[in-house]
Amino acid sequence: MLAGYVLRLAGKNMLRHRLRTGLTLAGIAIAIVSFGLLRTVVDSWYAGAELGAAGRLVTRNAASLSFSLPVTYAERIRRAPGVRAVTWASWFGGIYIDEKHFFSQLAVDASSYLNLYPEYLLSPEQSAAFQHDRRGAVVGRKLAAKYGFKIGDTVPLQGTLFPGNWSFVVRGIYRGADDKTDENQFLVHWDYVNETIKNTLPAQAERVGAFIVDIREPTQAAAVSAAIDSSFRNSLAETRTETQKAFQLGFIALVDTILLAIQTVAYVVVLIIMAVMANTMAMAARERTREYATLKALGFRDGFVAMLILGESLSLSLAGGALGILLTYPAANAFHSATRDLFLIFQVQPLTVLLQLAAALLIGVSAALAPMLSSRRVQIVDGLRAVT
Amino acid sequence: MNTGLSFSYVLRNLMARKLTTILTASGMALVVFVFATVLMMAEGLRETLGGTGSYNNVVIIRAGSQTEVQSTLSFDQANLVATLPGLANDGDGQLRLTREVMVLVNMPRKDGKGLANVIVRGTTPVGMRMRPQAKVIAGRAFRPGSSEIMVGAALTRGKLGMALGDSLSFGMRQWTVVGVFDAGHSGFDSEVWGDSGQMLQAFRRNAYSSLVAGLRDAESYADFAAAVARQPQLKVDIKRELNFYADQSENLANFIGVLGKTITVVFSLGAIIGAMITMYASVANRTREIGTLRALGFRRGNIVMAFLQEAMLLGGVAGLAGLFAASFMQLVEISTTNVQTFSEVVFRLRLTLGIAAEVLMFSVLMGVLGGVLPAIRASRLEIVDALRSV
Structure with a gap:
């Protein structure tokens, strides 16, 4: 009242x-x-x-991300208990037009990378076209829309980590399986990059930025990580393995x-x-x-x-x-x-x-x-x- | 002569309603504080990286590689650069050229939250002489050919908290911190320095990251650049050391600036509304007074000016208060990752005269924007109506 x-x-x-x-x-x-x-x-x-499947681990050089790992580690990681599949990726870091047109580019193992990322939806034809073209690239839908990339377009990139002027041909445009999938990636062939830098930058040949490891049991992430890291302890390149989420949180912690x-x-x-x-x-x-x-x-x-x-x-x-x-x-x-x-x-x-x-x-x-x-x-x- | 209303009339009007004035001014002062802090952050970062190195040194990195960490230069390339004209000699006849190895090493933060990417620079005695701004303030310099390192003063404070006598482990070795150097709040302050040759060995590298060459004098840059261009096998980018590091601060400084200015503009809307409320009330309370002034012969323009001055004074006072509070932020040191080089950089907030002027002008502008509509309303009052109002 x-x-x-x-x-x-x-x-x-x-x-x-x-x-x-x-x-x-x-x-x-x-x-x-x-x-x-x-x-x-x-x-x-x-x-x-928070995005990205919890079942994946990322293995990188323990010293810091700026150090690479030998690609031969892939076999040894695959043999670790609980590991289902391994692929790898290197940060390409090329410049498109100028630094303002930044987008992330990864040089990936074409035959295995997309298998570990089932959330990147790509038609079988486009996938095959990418596999067959060493200079091919697969582009996320949002990135393609932003810069108007279409299938068959040539994308010139100026190398920073890998010297030289590169050009890649868009062979596929992937969609995300849900709206939580990153549709801004630009994937190129690691093999092609690797062959090219054998002449220009031999020290970086046969090396990769990080391994992505698919494990059978997500609950075993800690044990598998420890197993991988311990097999490389006291080697020239020690590793740090963590879940993909922890890996990404590490980037956020920087800022x-x-x-x-x-x-x-x-x-x-x-x-x-x-x-x-x-x-x-x-x-x-x-x-x-x-x-x-x-x-x-x-x-x-x-x-x-x-x-x-x-x-x-x-x-x-x-x-x-x-x-x-x-x-x-x-x-x-x-x-x-x-x-x-x-x-x-x-x-x-x-x-x-x-x-x-x-x-x-x-x-x-x-x-x-x-x-x-x-x-x-x-x-x-x-x-x-x-x-x- | 000036026939407007006197300034003391304006001042007293503000003093008459202390609580309202204080509340409005403190809202505006907070906006000014945020604005000033953001500008100080961007300025501090620019100054830290912009003050790194010296004008007469040239940094040489692999063409297109952008940062020292990403760059590689072979031993042959290094030897070739040493033969080029335009470079200075040390007193003892040694060429002022240092072959450096730069790596990013993960080091744990003291708060246990993640890892920081710290720049470890392998340098030489010549390299240290070429950066006279870096002075050893505790312990001593590292001995060439040993696993000794010295750390920048900024790394001993803040998130990393390294100390003299610490042992750091990287490149499959233990390194002993034998010295702390202070490079006068420059980017070097956030680096770890050790012996170039030892770094090559520890990280199994067969190439340097960068070369830093001392020019004979300020004019020999053009000669040197032309000489570099004549060597097709060099494929390098060169830049004066001072500009090289200054350019590395641009992205982050711009990001902080744009983010901060956007936030400030939105916040200032709130403060402008606050000033408007106050000034409208000031007009409403003084309707009869305004009528009297007009009857006495003051013109509409005089009334507008008096109210605008009052609003500007309000903004000015708020600006001073906000600036005063922000000046204490100079004691704050920030440790974050420079997104351009991916490495940890420690910098102190810096207040400059330019920032102070910009912030004060902004604050007065807020006052004007808040006061202009009420001032016009005041001037439009008809004398008879105003005098009759209760």
């Missing part, structure tokens, strides 16, 4: 300064949207690592300082809007000092006046918050398409929405605190006499 009155009165109060209420609502909505977007950016970054900064900044925007909202409420309360004194004179208790202020503040902040949450979804979609292929998936997590709601609540409560306290302190006589 009483709560209903408070709410109705608070709602009426909100409408007294329409411009100010509108501006405050807009401010809160903007803040809640940016808070949600920033959190989603960080989430999506980590979400990229975790930046992610931490983004997360921190996401909370700063809440602080900013807290100040704006607190200002709005302080103004409203100051203007109504006389009204509050009148209410008290009529016999309403201090608590009622405080509830009135809190009610107005909360309805304003929650309305702005709700608006912000609703706008987060279209904003996230727009952001995702604007950044094109930076993120594989870009989804607003339920936790983010919950945090947005909590932020709106916090903004509302904290903005009401100061006016609530001062309204309690105001004497009826002083309040009635107040000039605003």
